Amino acid sequence: MQKPLPRIVTPAAAITGGLLLSALLIMAAGRNPLAMYAKMVSMTFGSTYGTGQVIFRTTTLVLAGLAVAIPFRAKLFNIGGEGQILAGAFTAAVTAAFLPSWTPAPAAIAIAALAGAAAGSAMGLSAGLLKVRYGVNEVISTIMLNFIIQGFTSYMLTNHLALPSTAHTPDIIDATIIPALWQHSPANYSVLLAGGTTLAGYFLLFRTRFGFEMRACGLNAEAAAHAGIDTGMHTLYAMAAGGAAAGLVAANLVLGYRHCFEAGLTAGIGFTGIAVALLAKAHPLWILPSALLFGFMEYGGLSVNAYVPKEIFMMMQAVIIIMVLVMQKK
Amino acid sequence: MSTTALELSGITKRFGSFTANSDISLSIRKGSIHAIAGENGAGKSTLSNIIYGLVQPDAGTLYVDGNPCRFSSPRKAIEAGIGMVHQHFMLSGTLSVMENILLGDERQGLLWPCRRSKARQDITGIAERHGMQLDPDAMIENLSVGEEQRVEILKLLYRNAQLLLLDEPTAVLAPAETRKLFSSLRSLRDEGRTIILITHKLDEVLDLADNVSIMRKGEITATLPCSETSKQELARLMVGRNVVLQAENPPHTPGAPLLEIDELSLQAGNGRPRLEKLSMTIRKGEIYGLAGVEGNGQSELLQLLWGMLPDNARTTGSARLDGKELTGLRPVDIAALGVSCVPEDRHRHAAIGQFSIEDNMLLGRHREKTFVRGSGFDSRSREQLSRDITTHYDLRTGNGTNQAFESLSGGNQQKIIAGRELSRPALRLLLLGQPTRGVDIGAIELIHKKILEARQAGVAILLISTELEEIITLSTRIGCIYKGKIRHEFSPEEVQEGRTTPGTFSESIGMHIT
Numbered sequence: 026m027q028k029p030l031p032r033i034v035t036p037a038a039a040i041t042g043g044l045l046l047s048a049l050l051i052m053a054a055g056r057n058p059l060a061m062y063a064k065m066v067s068m069t070f071g072s073t074y075g076t077g078q079v080i081f082r083t084t085t086l087v088l089a090g091l092a093v094a095i096p097f098r099a100k101l102f103n104i105g106g107e108g109q110i111l112a113g114a115f116t117a118a119v120t121a122a123f124l125p126s127w128t129p130a131p132a133a134i135a136i137a138a139l140a141g142a143a144a145g146s147a148m149g150l151s152a153g154l155l156k157v158r159y160g161v162n163e164v165i166s167t168i169m170l171n172f173i174i175q176g177f178t179s180y181m182l183t184n185h186l187a188l189p190s191t192a193h194t195p196d197i198i199d200a201t202i203i204p205a206l207w208q209h210s211p212a213n214y215s216v217l218l219a220g221g222t223t224l225a226g227y228f229l230l231f232r233t234r235f236g237f238e239m240r241a242c243g244l245n246a247e248a249a250a251h252a253g254i255d256t257g258m259h260t261l262y263a264m265a266a267g268g269a270a271a272g273l274v275a276a277n278l279v280l281g282y283r284h285c286f287e288a289g290l291t292a293g294i295g296f297t298g299i300a301v302a303l304l305a306k307a308h309p310l311w312i313l314p315s316a317l318l319f320g321f322m323e324y325g326g327l328s329v330n331a332y333v334p335k336e337i338f339m340m341m342q343a344v345i346i347i348m349v350l351v352m353q354k355k
Numbered sequence: 356m357s358t359t360a361l362e363l364s365g366i367t368k369r370f371g372s373f374t375a376n377s378d379i380s381l382s383i384r385k386g387s388i389h390a391i392a393g394e395n396g397a398g399k400s401t402l403s404n405i406i407y408g409l410v411q412p413d414a415g416t417l418y419v420d421g422n423p424c425r426f427s428s429p430r431k432a433i434e435a436g437i438g439m440v441h442q443h444f445m446l447s448g449t450l451s452v453m454e455n456i457l458l459g460d461e462r463q464g465l466l467w468p469c470r471r472s473k474a475r476q477d478i479t480g481i482a483e484r485h486g487m488q489l490d491p492d493a494m495i496e497n498l499s500v501g502e503e504q505r506v507e508i509l510k511l512l513y514r515n516a517q518l519l520l521l522d523e524p525t526a527v528l529a530p531a532e533t534r535k536l537f538s539s540l541r542s543l544r545d546e547g548r549t550i551i552l553i554t555h556k557l558d559e560v561l562d563l564a565d566n567v568s569i570m571r572k573g574e575i576t577a578t579l580p581c582s583e584t585s586k587q588e589l590a591r592l593m594v595g596r597n598v599v600l601q602a603e604n605p606p607h608t609p610g611a612p613l614l615e616i617d618e619l620s621l622q623a624g625n626g627r628p629r630l631e632k633l634s635m636t637i638r639k640g641e642i643y644g645l646a647g648v649e650g651n652g653q654s655e656l657l658q659l660l661w662g663m664l665p666d667n668a669r670t671t672g673s674a675r676l677d678g679k680e681l682t683g684l685r686p687v688d689i690a691a692l693g694v695s696c697v698p699e700d701r702h703r704h705a706a707i708g709q710f711s712i713e714d715n716m717l718l719g720r721h722r723e724k725t726f727v728r729g730s731g732f733d734s735r736s737r738e739q740l741s742r743d744i745t746t747h748y749d750l751r752t753g754n755g756t757n758q759a760f761e762s763l764s765g766g767n768q769q770k771i772i773a774g775r776e777l778s779r780p781a782l783r784l785l786l787l788g789q790p791t792r793g794v795d796i797g798a799i800e801l802i803h804k805k806i807l808e809a810r811q812a813g814v815a816i817l818l819i820s821t822e823l824e825e826i827i828t829l830s831t832r833i834g835c836i837y838k839g840k841i842r843h844e845f846s847p848e849e850v851q852e853g854r855t856t857p858g859t860f861s862e863s864i865g866m867h868i869t
Contacts, residue, residue: 232731233730233731234727234731234732235730237714237721240710241707241710241718245703245706245707245708247704248703249707249718250663251661251686251698251719252718252719252721253687253690255685
């Protein structure tokens with residue numbers, strides 16, 4: 026009967042805890058933690074390049090976080106963000122490279138991004154179908170699908186698509202390139218796409234009848250079924266939507282930044298996406314600050330790597346997530 | 356030796372600004388059955404949790420056998436000889452009866468083998484002494500609810516609990532099992548143990564208890580010996596006004612048949628027959644009461660009529676609503692025909708605990724055109740619905756309809772479900788599964804009134820209940836279900852007459868359902 030704490034308290038406490046713990050580690054590495062934190066801030070938000078890097082990483086993580094958060098609302102744990110992002114990036118890069126060069130820019134970008142989203146969505150949907158039709162747990166099937174798509178893309182790249190003596194596909198055509206926000210910045214206009222997708226996700230979940238039904242399925246599937254809601258269909262929708270968000274990461278990584286597909290381009294993003302979604306408690310709007318924090322830690326950690334090992338900040342991310350989970354349980 | 360098993364003095368417990376227990380003082384005589392009765396939300400559960408050490412009081416003292424005690428956990432309470440049987444059992448389904456009883460009290464070092472034969476002897480000994488026969492090697496998952504409850508009680512007796520707290524022990528039991536439980540409890544009392552019975556069923560209080568304390572709004576309003584009181588008096592003390600335990604049910608003439616069930620058979624996935632050529636007809640403007648001991652096919656009938664049968668169940672025969680076949684339809688199609696359903700299990704099937712009250716009022720009715728606007732909901736008609744249910748069903752929600760459904764008391768929750776289902780537009784058939792299970796008298800009275808109003812408006816109603824009193828009070832006709840078929844049907848005239856002598860009438864119904 027106690028009043029629930031405001032929802033900011035748990036993550037704030039977790040982040041503070043994470044900062045304190047990594048301060049200890051930084052001290053153990055023989056550096057002054059305050060100076061290191063100050064340096065992280067000045068190397069990121071203190072410079073245009075650093076800011077661009079943080080925005081670029083945040084864009085990716087927003088979409089990767091949504092890929093986990095939307096299925097989570099239907100009580101599905103999508104561990105397959107990794108594979109869905111990979112499928113999206115691969116498909117988008119190949120589509121964008123082989124589009125006829127006369128395609129007008131907006132259409133070309135839309136086609137390539139949608140191809141990526143469709144590929145990610147198909148991956149998610151496969152896991153959904155396995156669950157609804159055969160009762161296969163989505164955690165297991167998405168992990169297996171990760172392996173499958175990894176093997177497939179890596180085979181296609183080395184044996185068929187890579188340019189001679191490189192590990193990447195041909196460059197995408199100019200019309201499919203999403204312009205950078207400013208010169209020499211990895212951040213590009215796909216940040217708007219990520220923002221729009223977040224708003225759409227929020228609207229879908231909390232402002233539509235569709236979202237009402239989906240959340241009902243997630244909280245109490247049996248009661249939802251009694252209320253005439255088709256829980257199986259919502260499993261499919263949720264996995265497809267999550268996969269599509271993951272596939273859209275391709276817009277930022279391929280169309281906005283790397284302009285081709287290469288081995289290892291997407292490695293690890295899907296798993297950080299799980300962390301982003303957990304810290305945001307699977308709420309689409311909270312994904313934005315959560316992704317920003319992780320984007321900042323990722324690049325901030327990299328920028329002070331010369332002084333302290335960047336692995337400390339990977340540990341810090343994990344500590345924050347564990348603390349969030351611990352505090353939720355009480 | 357003190358003659359007082361348990362004494363409470365000035366116990367107070369607050370949750371935030373809400374006082375659940377206020378200055379409760381009570382003394383319970385050793386070797387007696389003491390009932391604590393009250394409406395839902397009166398503070399009974401908090402009080403029992405304090406006695407059992409699950410909740411710490413803010414003020415006041417507990418005396419066990421005259422010694423002041425403070426239990427920081429249930430384990431401490433058990434060591435002091437206090438045991439509790441919760442409403443929801445805490446057994447491990449994949450272990451045997453004996454293993455569940457031994458669990459946590461193996462009386463052996465961690466890595467030593469249990470002395471099973473000794474334990475088996477002890478357990479069967481206790482069980483037989485109190486008429487609680489059980490096969491110690493049966494798996495919990497194969498037991499009936501009544502048997503599971505016996506395991507819970509045996510667990511406490513094996514730990515030599517002298518004071519047993521039972522929270523709504525009969526809520527899940529059929530009449531026959533209830534009688535068995537009561538005779539076991541009497542035998543335990545005669546052995547000198549003390550039993551505290553938390554309940555809101557006054558008949559059971561008068562039947563079983565020696566003394567009764569009535570709780571209202573967190574306070575004890577009276578403690579009386581059961582021999583010197585009456586149901587009417589207790590009811591008045593509980594709700595603070597004179598309740599009509601028998602709802603007004605004037606004679607009436609039902610209309611044409613609406614739901615026709617013809618030789619309906621149903622086999623569960625494991626091949627066990629659940630319904631066997633069951634036939635019945637429900638007319639417009641009549642309440643068909645389906646009386647029966649739980650597990651005789653009522654749940655399956657309800658699932659079937661609401662399109663919620665598991666995939667692997669097989670059916671033959673037909674159930675037609677105004678000529679339209681219902682079997683094979685989905686809940687959404689059935690609802691669209693003007694059918695409403697109050698499922699038996701409120702928490703699992705009727706509502707979503709974390710959703711707001713308002714969202715739950717809409718659940719299952721969220722496709723109706725009135726509430727739809729664009730891709731979302733029309734806020735004005737939503738608010739209208741929630742205002743209507745709040746006023747017509749006398750909801751006491753404290754602070755508005757945006758709080759979580761699960762924060763409400765059982766009675767208020769059930770009023771919301773009833774309000775949602777009964778106010779469905781163009782309602783023709785109403786399926787009710789245990790519509791007042793686990794709710795307080797005030798809510799029962801109101802829900803009964805609403806059901807009778809719906810009948811008056813021409814709705815055909817199927818009432819499934821294990822409470823014979825409820826069936827007798829409300830029904831136009833009564834069907835007795837036994838092993839998946841209607842064994843006997845009482846005509847409207849018989850029911851009308853039976854209502855004048857409910858005691859003998861429930862006995863003759865009892866003959867047909869056991």
